[in-house]
Amino acid sequence: MAAAPARAARAPVPPFTAAHEALRAEIRTFVAAELRPRAAEWEADRWFPSSVFGQLAERGWLGLKYGPDADWVADAVLAEELARCGSGGVAAGVGAHTSIATPPVARFGTPEQRERWLAPAIRGEKIGALAITEPDAGSDVASTRTRADRVDGGWLVNGAKTYITNGVRADFYVTAVRTRAEPTHGSLSFLVIERGEGVSASKLEKLGWHASDTAELAFDDVFVPDEHLLGEEGRGFYLIVANFQWERLLMALGAVGAMRAALERAIPRLGGRGQAVRHTVAELATRAEGGAALTHHALRRFLAGGDAVREVTMAKLATQRCNFELQDALLGLLGPDPELERAARDARLGPIGGGTDEIMKEILGRSMGL
């Protein structure tokens, strides 16, 4: 008779390697020791201390995908693990800095610009924010109204931005402005606006993400020098689109991390609750693992350098509503519980931020010629 089927140890699913799993363990330990215990306090404060950026920078985690040893997979690990901190607001603040505000500087910036903003951002000394959305222009970026008028040596910026993560604490804003009058994609440009005269920020009250300083910004005759133009004038739309995929992938990875963490924490509390609860957990775990498999597939496609729009869009669509439903279901099974309530509140942004579920469906439908 043949030998019984051999059982191999579990291997990390590509693109993750043993080295990534080691990094994961390191980040997980840090998050459990330094962030999660303070999540409730920061939630109440409606703020988390900016020293968190310094702590992450010390360990090299704000620059994982930059420089000669750039490793995007490591950044993906960070996104999954930060979701375990128990505060969507903290994860959002760090994510906005590493994966939304700084990528355009890294990709489109001149060496001088990278030295001025990216290098201190990686060191955790300067905090970045991306400022695109306006009170009257959300997913429809062509409607951007913030104006940059040509003046001697630079531009004069006037306008308002909203829903800006890190908006209060940021040292620099990577800002979408209209450098020409006509309302088309071709009149959009990006300026890096430093905090200073004429820039004001006010914190917004939200359903969740309480620890994040999501802000409304006002630019009132802000002078921005020539050398703060990021990329080419009139090419701002491409700059926005260029980072969409990574931003959405990060959201999917964050949801995967949040779902797995929530299940791990909930399961030990759910034994002996009967068959219906067992099946509910099995359903939730199945959807979470489906989301993980799809997201990691999208990540592999993205890393391969080809077009990954369809996979990333699917991953974002599949994981955000799923994460919210999972957190909501666990709250129903185990609540009232402040951490579960926070998780459910925080997860509700997923189907909205980074392009709504409906926008994802539009993109997918159109990709099929519909």
Add this chain to the structure above:
Amino acid sequence: MAATDVLKPDHAGARRHFIFNNEHEQLRESIRSFVVKELAPHAAEWEESTFPDWVFSRMGELGFLGLTYPEEYGGQGGDYYCALVLAEEMTHSNCGGLNMGIAVHTDMATPPIHLFGTEEQKQAYLVPAIKGEKIACLGITEPDAGSDVSGIKTRAVRDGDEYVINGSKTYITNGHRSDFIVLVTKTDADAGYDGFTLFIVDMDLPGVIREKKLQKLGMHASDTALLAFQDVRVPESAVLGQVGKGFYNIMWELQGERMIGAAGCVAAAQHVFDRTLRYAQERQAFGRPISKFQVTRHKFAEMATKIETARQLNYTTAWRFANGEYPVREISMAKLYASRIAVEVADECIQIHGGAGYMKEYDVERVWRDLRLNRIGAGTDEVMLEVIGKSFGI
């Protein structure tokens, strides 16, 4: 990651998963071309008559019945992923019952012989099965024991050098056409899970009775049998694997069966999705193709996302399985998820077709009927949920 240019979407580009290589793609092409040319044209006819046995000999001749078996037994020596490719490409037959008949033969009844069988058993059963000269079936379910395998009553009692088998099996795919059955029996009523034993039983032995062909909701091209075993005498050499290990061996078999079932579900869902997409682009209503309605576009987006999720869950799990892991939890998840979304997708495709979807002519209702079995066969959704939930210790 490309560093500089903005990438333009390439929706038509190939999106091969890392588990597959060029050889798999060639195999995929050759199976598909055979299925489309030689099987699909008969689908409507076989839906009425059940599919003919020559399909086995033809597929044996082409090497498709032994893709993953060693060359010394007439197989192709391919890796585990070749079995997935076969399960996926068979869907182009438009004949779920046929696909099930083949899968039972290649991925359910014969793997235990390959893994647990003696050399004599492999020569006597596996070799002709790979050639398509002998057709196999698998006997687990009984009139009083379905998903609860431990509740089976078919007894095999030792009598000198022989065993005497009594009992009945039902819902047996290939039951009427098969030459032999891999049969799950109880050999020791008091030994619990250690009291089960597998046998290979020739279907022409005295006492083997093929009672009736069962009428079904779908899978009409498949012959599904109720079988009776009355004092069937088999020699000791008919024992497959060790006496008393039958339960564990059949649980192992079920993992492979569920994985293959999940692969078939995803392929079937993709196939009906593709056909429905073409239909929606042609069908006019209110002055435009129905594909131009936003709700239709969103339906396709949601279906595509579900199908891709199921596919990726399958491939990640298959990768674990092929690596030698025994990922029962993930296989159960893959089987549960793929079965469910396949039925949901088929149902939504009927909806998009409207009245046409309800008509036999458009062959969409047939897909739904065929796929509906997957949420029941090889372990119901509810059994999958039990397995998954218990794997977490709750």
